[in-house]
Amino acid sequence: MYDDWIDLVVDFLAYERSRDDRPIVLYGLSAGGMVTYYVAARAPRDTPAGIVGRTFLDQREQVVRDETDHDKLSSRVGGPLMGLLPRTPAAGLEFVREKLDWIRSVRWWLMGETGRSREGIAEIEPVRAQEPDQWDQSLAWLLERDGRVDEAVEVLRTSMELGSARELALLLIRQGRAAVAVADFPTVAAQREAMARWWRRNR
Incomplete structure (x- = not known):
């Protein structure tokens, strides 16, 4: 399920970049903050211009x-x-x-x-x-x-x-x-x- 969210956002970024060349910054709170981090790591280089995350939830803790x-x-x-x-x-x-x-x-x-x-x-x-x-x-x-x-x-x-x-x-x-x-x-x-x-x- 969590990987599905990440893949979905990666695909959405690719779609947005194909129609608009403006920089994309991802914002996420809590579990969404970790999604932004993983998306930035998985997406092609420079696809997101940056991330703004708050209260990252690290499920390893x-x-x-x-x-x-x-x-x-x-x-x-x-x-x-x-x-x-x-x-x-x-x-x-x-x-x-x-x-x-x-x-x-x-x-x-x-x-x-x-x-x-x-x-x-x-x-x-x-x-x-x-x-x-x-x-x-x-x-x-x-x-x-x-x-x-x-x-x-x-x-x-x-x-x-x-x-x-x-x-x-x-x-x-x-x-x-x-x-x-x-x-x-x-x-x-x-x-x-x-x-x-x-x-x-x-x-």
Whole structure:
């Protein structure tokens, strides 16, 4: 489907260039921003004179897949599972090495879904100690599933992990505390500062 969009725009550019020699600039927002990028890469050289894109959605990033996919199961299992299908057994270990974070994330999510939250918490805590601010949201989700809501709230409130403010708001709303969620939600300026800190730490 996504490739179809790209091919469609490439074909449309060719049509427009055949009837009008004025420069063409592509504009895209969000997923459309990524379409402009891929179109510029795939189209014949200089077909688009430039691109103007905002809020590029890179589906290689887990946080992007979580926010844009139909549900968490699809975002965490769907793409990599489809990528596994054509692989031979000999490629299995290489995949595990490359996708270790994804595998751990899915494992803990499945533990929460199957009543094994405490086991997942016991696994995630030492990993989180070695990799600060990387697994806060997974831990908070497991804590919530285990009925330890206050602990989950505290983990998310003190987290530097990108997206934790949104996860905190959703958790509070699920607990019937929407007014608290609204009051605690950071300002745009605070969110920008948090994102800047996250990028500085993870460059």
